Amino acid sequence: MEIVKLVTHNTTLNGRDTIHHWSWTSDMPLECATHYVGIRCYIDDPQFSGRKEWSDWSPLKNISWSPDSQTKVFPQDRVLLVGSDITVCCVTQEEVLSAQIGSTYCPLIHLDGKNVAIKIRNISASESSGTNVVFSVEDNMFGTVIFAGYPPDIPQKLNCETYDLKEIICTWNPGRPTFLVGPRNTSYTLFESFSGKYVRFKRVELPTNESYQLFFQMLPNQEIYNFTLNARNPLGQSESTLLVNITEKVHPHIPTSIKVKDISSTAVTLSWHLPGSFAKIKLLCQIEINKTNSVHELRNVTMKGIENSSYLAAVDKLNPYTIYTFRIRCCTDPFWKWSKWSNEKQYLTTEAIPSKGPDTWREWSSDGxxxxxYWKPLPINEANGKILSYNVSCSSDEETQSLSEIPDPQHKAEIQLDKSDYIISVVAKNSVGSSPPSKIASMEIPNDDLKIEQAVGMGNGILLTWNYDPNVTCDYVIKWCNSSRSEPCLMDWKKVPSNSTETVIESDQFRPGVRYNFFVYGCRNQGYQLLRSIIGYVEELAPVVAPNFTVEDTSADSILVKWEEIPVEELRGFLRGYLFYFEKGERDTSKMRVLESGRSDIKVKNITDISQKTLRIADLQGKTSYHLVLRAYTDGGMGPEKSMFVVTKENSVALIIAILIPVAVAVIVGVVTSILCYRKREWIKETFYPDIPNPENCKALQFQKSVCEGNSALKTLEMNPCTPNNVEVLETRSTVPKIEDTEIISPVAERPEDNTDVQPENHVVVSYCPPVIEEEIVNPGADEAGGASQVIYIDIQSMYQPQAKPEEEPKNDPAAGTGYKPQMHLLVTSTVEDLATDDLDKSAGYRPQANVNTWNLVSPDSPRSTDSNSEIVSFGSPCSINSRQFLIPPKDEDSPKSNGGGWSFTNFFQNKPND
Incomplete structure (x- = not known):
């Protein structure tokens, strides 16, 4: 036996036999185990002086419960608060194998016999069908259902109102769900304390957070109600109270049965039905008025409530022949809630006379x-009905001419008139009557000071402005048309008040990239004067085509290009200029790909003068292919390109000049050379082609036959005077061997001033022999000297052998030899000259025929040596082979002197004597 509960119960003894009660619910169902109860007491009285102690326990009382033979699991269908603990047992004669709550298995607690129990702690909220607890035996299953939930929450947002002052409707929100349904669901009772009446509400389905409502019938002559709403379920109860004046809580029903009745073309009567008895209160109804293309209008109507629920209201200030849509809602005064809007009611008001004449304009035909x-249809608010026809008339000072009626929808009439001034009138008619006439003069007021201007719009419209003109008394008319259309140019027109200075022209017909003509007219006494003429675009786009261009002229260094204007339809904006690109390149090989890339090899010309239609490209190369590209642009963008390949002509002038310049230079050089050669012909001849004396003409070599035959008795030749041949000797300087005068140059010659190395020159002396007079002179050297007449060429270097030192000179005796020695070495120093003279005098051979001392040793043809003390004599003239007599007379002192041996380029341009 186990003690499961020990409780102290306090009570008061009154001296009489009294039955005391104490209740207790066991955690273990009584059907599952035998329970015993024992009692003991203790007197706790301060006035009791005896011994205070517990009495003995009473005999235990067996509390047994006989379970139903059909029921095996206890307790059955218990309702618990969420989070509670419970013990469930199974009474059976069979062995229980397992137990589970929902899908969770629980450990078994074994009781007496085969009985078992399970302990469920902190149970969670059940589903709508409850939570199942199942015990399994070998061949069967036993179980029960547990319902875990919450007690009812306090009703929230309790509100009571009436729709018709006949029945009160109370609504509330149940609050937190209880998770108990069916018989365990929450029941509500609405109790009114003043009358003592109540109503009950009970739901069977699962409660949610939706609003609940109860209907309470109003009591006669009672306006104030005190309501208490009580909520109850097996786990507990709650309540909420509300005190309300029901006349201030009226929420009317939706108005129904709306009807409209005409009063006039501008006023109607509305009637509707509003369920309820509102005789004791006032109503405020709101009428919504809608018409096509207009903002809805609200009008409030206050009226006294009535018993029969039918109400009327008049609506005025309407437009004739206009479709209106009406709807109504109502509330009480003071305001509590609007009723819902009624269904819409549509109605067409009756017709009236047109309020205005048609908007009229006129144009002369192309032939004048x-x-x-032209006139525009009257808007609905001005037509006041269906327009049936139009009456057009024209009048002058003399007569009035009326045309037949023109039926609607025709809005144009044509009248044959002269150029006189007429007043045109147009009247619109409907079933009620005619409109006031619209008048316009047939002729325009001339304006000589008119300029065409440009304007660009804002995408779907264009802003036009003008200066205020006090002379404009009627209005302004702006007319526009597509510039590509033929006359008469009219697409639409618009009238603006005379005090305006600007307007925005918008039209669904406007398209981007299309040019329109706008004309601003001012009205003066029904006559119009053109004030401004404007061409414009609502939006500019790039041109769709490139200008067509051709090459008008091509030269060797330029190309003349001419292009045509782009049609207005394809220009799509105001032309701002042309971009002309050109570069060198053959067809299919041009590298012009991105024109705006800024490459240096592409030349660009921006032509901003749009009136220019030609362009000459200069500074080009002849016979060269060029790639030409032309593009037009507007503010809307750059148009496509048009390209062409052009080859420039060959530059004939340059070719002629290129040919003539070398020829001219060659001719000039040839002429100058010829002149110089002609002037220097003798010098050139002597330099390059000198005259060689013919030995056959030399009489000095004409010997006697006996001489030629080698006469042994030949004696020394006796010289007789002879006439020498004139020989001109020219002195030149050259680095190559050449024939010179009879100048003998010393090997130790004076070096040039610039100290440059000079190679020794081989000079050849031409000796010319005069005629020889035969004389028998015994000459031992005759055998050696015999021979034919000839010119003997003597190498000058062979004449100048290295000179001996002074002390060695006596060893070489010039007189040692006999006979004539023409190629002998001549000593030039004064001592040698004296010695040579003495030796020659002593010789038995040839003697010179002139005084050697008279020779000019310092002639220009005989340069001195600067490297020795002796002077080297160079013979300046051919001489006889047998004498040293000059064949050319000595030069005068006044004759020009040579500048020295050899020649230079500067000497070529200097004149020589005897030229």
């Missing part, structure tokens, strides 16, 4: 013979 009158 007919006047075309």
């Amino acid at each position: 013979k007919n006047l075309i009158i």
Whole structure:
């Protein structure tokens, strides 16, 4: 036996036999185990002086419960608060194998016999069908259902109102769900304390957070109600109270049965039905008025409530022949809640006389013979009905001419008029009557000071402005048309008040990239004067085509290009200029790909003068292919390109110049050379082609036959005077061997001043022999000297052998030899000259025929040596082979002197004597 509960119960003894009660619910169902109860007491009285102690326990009382033979699991269908603990047992004669709550298995607690129990702690909220607890035996299953939930929450947002002052409707929100349904669901009772009446509410389905409502019938002559709402379920109860004046809580029903009745073309009567008895209160009803293309209008109507629920209201200030849509809602005064809007009611008001004449304009036909009158349909608010026809008339000071009626929808008439001034009138008619006439003059007021301007719009419209003109008394008319259309140019027109200075022209017909003509007219006494003429675009786009261009002229260094204007339809904006690109390149090989890339090899010309239609490209190369590209642009962008390949002509002038310049230079050089050669012909001849004396003409070599035959008795030749041949000797300087005068140059010659190395020159002396007079002179050297007449060429270097030192000179005796020695070495120093003279005098051979001392040793043809003390004599003239007599007379002192041996380029341009 186990003690499961020990409780102290306090009570008061009154001296009489009294039955005391104490209740207790066991955690273990009584059906599952035998329970025993024992009692003991203790007197706790301060006035009791005896011994205070517990009495003995009473005999235990067996509390047994006989379970139903059909029921095996206890307790059955218990309702618990969420989070509670419970013990469930199974009474059976069979062995229980397992137990589970929901899908969770629980450990078994074994009781007496085969009985078992399970302990469930902190149970969670059940589903709508409850939570199942199942015990399994070998061949069967036993179980029960547990319902875990919450007691009812306090009703929230309790509100009571009436729709018709006949029945009160109370609504509330149940609050937190209880998770108990069916018989365990929450029941609500609405109790009114003043009358003592109540109503009950009970739901079977699962409660949610939706609003609940109860209907309470109003009591006669009672306006104030005190309501208490009580909520109850097996786990507990709650309540909420509300005190309300029901006349201030009226929420009317939706108005129904709306009807409209005409009062006039501008006023109607509305009637509707509003369920309820509102005789004791006032109503405020709101009428919504809608018409096509207009903002809805609200009008409030206050009226006294009535018993029969039918109400009327008049609506005025309407437009004739206009479709209106009406709807109504109502509330009480003071305001509590609007009723819902009624269904819409549509109605067409009756017709009236048109309030205005048609908007009229006129244009002359292209031939100027007919006047075309245009007018626009009257808007609904001005037509006041269906327009049936139009009456057009024209009048002058003399007569009035009326045309037949023109039926609607025709809005144009044509009248044949002269150029006189007429007043045109147009009247619109409907079933009620005619409109006031619209008048316009047939002729325009001339304006000589008119300029065409440009304007660009804002995408779907264009802003036009003008200066205020006090002379404009009627209004302004702005007319526009597509510039590509033929005359008469009219697409639409618009009238603006005379005090305006600007307007925005918008039209669904406007398209981007299309040019329109706008004309601003001012009205003066029904006559119009053109004030401004404007061409414009609502939006500019790039041109769709490139300008067509051709090459008008091509030269060797330029190309003349001419292009045509782009049609207005394809220009799509105001032309701002042309971009002309050109570069060198053959067809299919041009590298012009991105024109705006800024490459240096592409030349660009921006032509901003749009009136220019030609361009000459200069500074080009002849016979060269060029790639030409032309593009037009507007503010809307750059148009496509048009390209062409052009080859420039060959530059004939340059070719001629290129040919003539070398020829001219060659001719000039040839002429100058010829002149110089002609002037220097003798010098050139002597330099390059000198005259060689013919030995056959030399008489000095004409010997006697006996001489030629080698006469042994030949004696020394006796010289007789002879006439020498004139020989001109020219002195030149050259680095190559050449024939010179009879100048003998010393090997130790004076070096040039610039100290440059000079190679020794081989000079050849031409000796010319005079005629020889035969004389028998015994000459031992005759055998050696015999021979044919000839010119003997003597190498000058062979004449100048290295000179001996002074002390060695006596060893070489010039007189040691006999006979004539023409190639002997001549000593030039004064001592040698004296010695040579003495030796020659002593010789038995040839003697010179002139005084050697008289020779000019310092002639220009005989340069001195600067490297020795002796002077080297160079013979300046051919001499006889047998004498040293000059064949050319000595030069005068006044004759020009040579500048020295050899020649230079500067000497070529200097004149020589005897030229």
